[in-house]
Amino acid sequence: MINDSVLDLIGNTPVVRLCALSKEFGIDALIKLESFNPGGSHKVRVAKAMIEDAEARGILTRGSGQTIIEPSGGNTGIGLALVGCQLGYKLILVIPDNYSQEKQELLRLHGAEVVLSDSRRGNNSHGEMAMEIQLMHPEYVMLNQQRNPANPEVHRRTTAREILADFGEQRIDVFVGGIGTGGHITGISETLKARWPEMKAYGVEPEQCDLLNDRHAPHDIQGLSVGIVPAVLNLGILDGMIKVAKADCIEMAKTTLRRESISLGISSAANLVAISKIAGDLDRGSTVLTLSYDTIDSYLSYFR
Numbered sequence: 001m002i003n004d005s006v007l008d009l010i011g012n013t014p015v016v017r018l019c020a021l022s023k024e025f026g027i028d029a030l031i032k033l034e035s036f037n038p039g040g041s042h043k044v045r046v047a048k049a050m051i052e053d054a055e056a057r058g059i060l061t062r063g064s065g066q067t068i069i070e071p072s073g074g075n076t077g078i079g080l081a082l083v084g085c086q087l088g089y090k091l092i093l094v095i096p097d098n099y100s101q102e103k104q105e106l107l108r109l110h111g112a113e114v115v116l117s118d119s120r121r122g123n124n125s126h127g128e129m130a131m132e133i134q135l136m137h138p139e140y141v142m143l144n145q146q147r148n149p150a151n152p153e154v155h156r157r158t159t160a161r162e163i164l165a166d167f168g169e170q171r172i173d174v175f176v177g178g179i180g181t182g183g184h185i186t187g188i189s190e191t192l193k194a195r196w197p198e199m200k201a202y203g204v205e206p207e208q209c210d211l212l213n214d215r216h217a218p219h220d221i222q223g224l225s226v227g228i229v230p231a232v233l234n235l236g237i238l239d240g241m242i243k244v245a246k247a248d249c250i251e252m253a254k255t256t257l258r259r260e261s262i263s264l265g266i267s268s269a270a271n272l273v274a275i276s277k278i279a280g281d282l283d284r285g286s287t288v289l290t291l292s293y294d295t296i297d298s299y300l301s302y303f304r
Helices: 020-023 043-055 075-085 100-107 125-136 150-167 182-197 246-259 264-280 296-303
Strands: 014-018 028-033 067-069 092-095 113-117 173-178 200-206 238-246 285-294
Touching: 014 113, 014 150, 020 075, 020 246, 028 075, 028 150, 028 264, 043 075, 043 150, 067 075, 067 125, 067 200, 075 092, 075 100, 092 100, 092 125, 092 246, 100 113, 100 296, 113 125, 150 182, 173 182, 173 264, 182 200, 200 264, 238 246, 264 285
Parallel strands: 028 285, 067 092, 092 113, 173 200, 173 285, 200 238
Antiparallel strands: 014 028
16 A cells, blocks of 8 residues: 555554563453554654644645644654644744653654753643743644643544444453653543443652652653643542552663564653553453553663
8 A cells, every 4th residue: 555644654553462461460451552653652643633723723724834833742742843844834942951861862853853851840831831832923823732622532433432432342441551741641542441441540650759749750750640630631530549659660671672573662662661560450361451652762761
């Protein structure tokens, strides 16, 4: 098949069994490799959905050269840069200054203008700065993934349906997902629980944070716990939160690359750390699904 655009390749990502992890804990652990998407993450789904939604509402006009501004820790930014390039938009990304140098450079290579916020102001420093810039430039369009209903909706409409098609009659007992904007865990969990009401959905957060009690703290696991309870997050869909430590995530990323030959970013590895923490409480043979958001490539500085 010949595709007209890289955008046609978004979605339909594979699910792979984590054989070593499954054997270690006596469960059936599986991972959906969203890193196979163009741009290398699940966030390209969200970027495309938000832009198309804004176009449908007359906020953006394709090919107009309008400027989109978005606070993004990286993957949404890459998705927006990729989609925006194809659809004729300019892009300004505001990201914390403690995010990986690899991602900052990658965003610039994609053609985005990168503005760095002061991470000492908290985990939502980039969100605050983006709003300040938009106040000075009201012509800029902020899609605001933390509040945009198109974020969880694209996961209901695509990611979750792909999972249902892949699993068929096989039941999923547990879904584990990190919480940044809350979009994918909301959209996927709502849809999967409609099929399997007994399924448990667990969120993953840094050990310093306590999302369910609205307590936030500085941390350096990129992509998790953005310093607020996101508006698109359905708290009612969660059966609990699992805390992880950065050091364990780094070790899990290295272990998974060596044992499974699967490349994971830090927040993706956090999901596997979380699974290892709850595995002892699960029935033997339980089916546990999680997502890989991106690969280790953008986090190599963590391993030096």
